[in-house]
Amino acid sequence: MINMLKRKGLRLFSKSSIDTGYYRQRRRLAHQLSNPRLMKIGLHTFRHWYGTMEYHKTKDPFHVQQRLGHKALKNTQIYVTLDEALFGQVSDEFTVNVAEKPEEIKALLEVGYEYVCEKDGLLFFRKRK
Numbered sequence: 376m377i378n379m380l381k382r383k384g385l386r387l388f389s390k391s392s393i394d395t396g397y398y399r400q401r402r403r404l405a406h407q408l409s410n411p412r413l414m415k416i417g418l419h420t421f422r423h424w425y426g427t428m429e430y431h432k433t434k435d436p437f438h439v440q441q442r443l444g445h446k447a448l449k450n451t452q453i454y455v456t457l458d459e460a461l462f463g464q465v466s467d468e469f470t471v472n473v474a475e476k477p478e479e480i481k482a483l484l485e486v487g488y489e490y491v492c493e494k495d496g497l498l499f500f501r502k503r504k
Contacts, residue, residue: 439451470501470503
C-alpha cells in the first residue's frame with residue numbers, strides 16, 4: 376500500500392514534514408499540559424535517549440556505536456557518561472535461575488530474566504540485582 380502512494384522524489388516522507396508535524400504536536404501538547412519544559416525536547420533528544428537506554432541494557436559501547444552508526448568510539452562515550460549520571464554505577468551481580476519446563480521459562484521471562492545458556496537439558500537465566 377505504501378508503494379502505491381504518490382511521491383515527489385525518492386523518499387516517501389521528507390525530513391521537513393516529519394519535523395513540522397513533530398514540532399506542531401509538541402507545541403500543542405505543551406500547551407494542553409501547561410508544561411513549557413516539553414518545548415525543550417527536540418527530535419535529536421530521542422536519539423540520545425535511545426543510545427543511553429541501549430548502553431544501559433547491554434553495557435557494550437561497541438554495540439551502541441554500531442547501532443547509532445558512529446565512526447569513532449569517542450562519539451559513543453557520551454552515552455556511557457549519561458548512563459552513569461542517570462543510573463549510577465550498576466553492580467555486576469546477578470540473580471540466577473534454572474528452568475526445565477516451558478511454563479517455568481515463560482514465568483522467568485515475564486519477570487525480566489534473560490536467557491544465558493543451556494547445559495544438560497537445563498536452561499539458565501539471569502537478572503541484575
